[in-house]
Amino acid sequence: MSHTTEPPAPCCPPLTERPFTAEESERAARMFKALGDPVRLRLFSSVASHEGGEACVCDISDVGVSQPTVSHHLKKLKEAGLLASERRGTWVYYRVEPSALAAMGALFGAAGRPATP
Amino acid sequence: MSHTTEPPAPCCPPLTERPFTAEESERAARMFKALGDPVRLRLFSSVASHEGGEACVCDISDVGVSQPTVSHHLKKLKEAGLLASERRGTWVYYRVEPSALAAMGALFGAAGRPATP
Numbered sequence: 597m598s599h600t601t602e603p604p605a606p607c608c609p610p611l612t613e614r615p616f617t618a619e620e621s622e623r624a625a626r627m628f629k630a631l632g633d634p635v636r637l638r639l640f641s642s643v644a645s646h647e648g649g650e651a652c653v654c655d656i657s658d659v660g661v662s663q664p665t666v667s668h669h670l671k672k673l674k675e676a677g678l679l680a681s682e683r684r685g686t687w688v689y690y691r692v693e694p695s696a697l698a699a700m701g702a703l704f705g706a707a708g709r710p711a712t713p
Numbered sequence: 714m715s716h717t718t719e720p721p722a723p724c725c726p727p728l729t730e731r732p733f734t735a736e737e738s739e740r741a742a743r744m745f746k747a748l749g750d751p752v753r754l755r756l757f758s759s760v761a762s763h764e765g766g767e768a769c770v771c772d773i774s775d776v777g778v779s780q781p782t783v784s785h786h787l788k789k790l791k792e793a794g795l796l797a798s799e800r801r802g803t804w805v806y807y808r809v810e811p812s813a814l815a816a817m818g819a820l821f822g823a824a825g826r827p828a829t830p
Contacts, residue, residue: 611757611758611761611762611814612758612761612762612809612814613762614758614762615755615758615759615762615773616754616755616758616759617755618751618755618776618777621751621752621754621755621758622751624748624754625748625749625750625751625753625754626749628745628746628748628749628754629745629746629749629750630749631741631742631745631749632742632743632745632746632747632748632749633742633746634735634738634739634742635738636742637733637738637741637742637745638732638733638734638735638738640728641728641729641731641732641733641738642732642733644728644729645728645729645730645731645732656732659735660735692729697728697729697821700821701818701821701822704814704817704818704821705818
């Protein structure tokens with residue numbers, strides 16, 4: 597099990613700094629889109645807030661959708677680079693990609709930068 | 714013209730704090746979805762980073778889509794509560810809703826909260 601904290605992915609500057617390039621917009625929009633579904637966002641917060649920073653599907657199935665749907669959404673979050681997963685025994689465990697969380701936070705000036713000039 | 718800074722909208726706790734309720738997920742996902750399109754995100758960063766904190770359509774039309782498309786995207790951002798607009802003379806001016814920016818930042822622990830426990 598390797599839960600090392602990677603440095604934040606160099607995605608994009610804060611949204612208030614300068615107009616995004618087409619490439620930056622593509623990259624950041626991919627993450628926003630993945631979180632733009634209520635069930636997916638709920639699952640993401642379930643993983644992100646779970647004890648120990650990770651959760652298996654068995655831990656987060658109380659969102660009112662079927663387990664295959666849960667798995668589908670978790671896959672989408674993984675494809676967007678927001679979650680990482682690891683199989684251990686019977687279960688696949690999911691955790692938030694720290695670099696993705698940092699990159700998203702940086703878009704809103706979470707790195708100590710004021711949000712507005 | 715009133716550019717007062719409103720207090721952050723009480724949307725949701727940081728994503729890492731606890732699993733979101735269905736209602737919180739609905740509210741936050743609406744904002745994420747609005748930013749989940751590359752052109753829309755680029756327009757948003759253009760408005761957010763524009764001198765004086767606001768821009769009219771005439772200022773931000775260099776994103777490679779038609780002006781009606783720009784207007785359509787700006788409308789979507791407004792509907793999601795991310796932009797506010799005001800007509801002054803010939804042009805409609807857009808600015809970022811400070812409360813929305815603060816609410817989004819808070820989701821990623823931008824209020825000085827550590828992103829991971």
